[in-house]
Amino acid sequence: MTTPTTIPTELQTAVEFAASLKREYQVVLDDLCKKYEANIKELLSAIPGWKMIVVYGYTPQFNDGDACLHSQRVEVDDEVDDDLIDEYFGVDCDLPNQSYAFAHAIHSIFDQLERFMEQIHDTNWKIVYTRDSDGNVNRVQESYDCGW
Numbered sequence: 001m002t003t004p005t006t007i008p009t010e011l012q013t014a015v016e017f018a019a020s021l022k023r024e025y026q027v028v029l030d031d032l033c034k035k036y037e038a039n040i041k042e043l044l045s046a047i048p049g050w051k052m053i054v055v056y057g058y059t060p061q062f063n064d065g066d067a068c069l070h071s072q073r074v075e076v077d078d079e080v081d082d083d084l085i086d087e088y089f090g091v092d093c094d095l096p097n098q099s100y101a102f103a104h105a106i107h108s109i110f111d112q113l114e115r116f117m118e119q120i121h122d123t124n125w126k127i128v129y130t131r132d133s134d135g136n137v138n139r140v141q142e143s144y145d146c147g148w
Contacts, residue, residue, distance in 0.1 A: 033120050036113075041137045043109075044129055049102065051095050052080050052088065053129040055110050057121055058146040070123050072114045076103045088130055 007015075044053070056073045075081075077095040085093055098106075110117070121127075126144035131137055 029119060032116065036116070036120070041129075041139060045131070045135065045137045047106075049096060050077055050098065050106065051131050052077055052085065053106060053110075054080055054084065055117070055127045055129075056144055056146070057114075057117055057123055057125045057127075058144055059123040060146055070118050072110065072117065074107045074110045076106045079103065084128070088128065 044050075054075045056075075057070065058073075059070045060068050062068070076098055078097045080095065085095060089095075121141070124144050124146075126142045128140045128142070129137055130140075
């Protein structure tokens, strides 16, 4: 069997169209990433009363036969693990005990951004937002292993 050295014009057109869409998608995604990075800290700094927000994005490696899908979890202030609080603020730091409505609103912000954050950060990451005593918002991103 011989392999043709050329492909039909229609197929070449389809390949070029797909490549064009991929380039356009990347431009849009790059623009959204810049907009997100430029604004998320500013948006969070305008919200009073919080001290620590942690967003986890992860895909389990084993899920008892079910599909292993990307998940996202958000923790606000008193929901955050004590060891992580100690790591960022030192031992014996008490974070605010947030109302359900306040924590739910923070969760909602990041829930709406979940698929977008998966696109830009992929999976198995942890982003820690902290507010210092001057009110400045700091952001640290680390790798994360959900443990299963």
